[in-house]
Amino acid sequence: MPETDVDQQVRDWFAGSTHHGPPAGTDELVGLKRGRRVSVVLPARDEAATVGDIVAALRTELGTAGLVDEILVVDSHSRDDTVEVARAAGAVVVPARDCTAGLDDGKGGALRTGVAAMAGDVGVFLDADVREFGTDFVRGLLSPLLRDDRLRLVKAFYDRPWNLPGDVPSGSSGGGRVTELVARPLIARRAPELAGFVQPLSGECAFVRTVLADLPFTSGYGVDIALLWQVVREHGLDAVAQADLGRRLHRHQDLDALSRMALQVEAAFEIVGADVPAVRTQRMAVRRGDDGRVALEPETVLTRRLPAPGCDLAPSRA
Ligand SMILES: O=c1ccn([C@@H]2O[C@H](COP(=O)(O)OP(=O)(O)O)[C@@H](O)[C@H]2O)c(=O)[nH]1
């Protein structure tokens, strides 16, 4: 099969824009800020078990050194002690603001709230469920972005071993089920220019605030791929890079939750690629009850385009 122009473009981009190796040291990165402020934004729903350690590490290792100016945890309707734990560890906590009363905008709404609320010129999104968190994640993402003024966004990639208690041991690449089974086929068919991203759904990235502030967001778990695709379409592949962060351990959701995530990711391709405002899907979940029998539970999954963070929401819709 002959290579297409896009294949060649992806290969060239991959060769020049994939960053391996140790990140710059904290002092060097502080020097590279040149007056820019850096905010770390963590979307969090029920992450009391992990968010405190992450915030504490960010504050003590990067905050006091002058690299990170703001640590913002966006509380996405948590029912546990996420808010208290994050505050006690030194974060500023803001509640996720849904764009329409009564509709939960999920992870996309939390990231949108974070971009609207952050004070920094440069932002870093980090998932709040990562275990054994190391601040080299932040330095690894900021190194390319602060060194190269052409870059608008730097996406993370990593190995995702399943070696938490209860996981099936499977070498270095157990995680990423929605990535491999949903996102990658859709990229191949609809957005081949993204084929060089090792973890196209990764929740960790560094970005220039003004770039994301002007883009529509997507509700739910499709937000990461929607933002990536929109930045590439508006600014070109060369405005984006990817950084190898090594290894990432996080909580894995069950298949029922991943089915919902898969629909949201697929919907994001429709919203960005076909310019539709929302995708509503009726799914039939199969669940085994306490009585041992399986039952069908219908569920509607609604994924919506959200206004750009830079747009004020009308007070009546807040
Ligand atoms: O409605 C939601 C769902 C998720 N998250 C956060 O988004 C990040 C990634 O989500 P999750 O860990 O559920 O995804 P996974 O890594 O398991 O695929 C985590 O910090 C979550 O707390 C959120 O803020 N609101």
Ligand SMILES: O=C(O)[C@@H](COP(=O)(O)O)O[C@H]1O[C@H](CO)[C@@H](O)[C@H](O)[C@H]1O
């Ligand atoms: O890649 C995927 O299939 C999903 C779920 O990962 P696992 O199969 O549970 O390791 O994870 C993606 O979405 C999450 C939520 O945004 C992010 O936290 C992961 O970084 C991302 O890869």
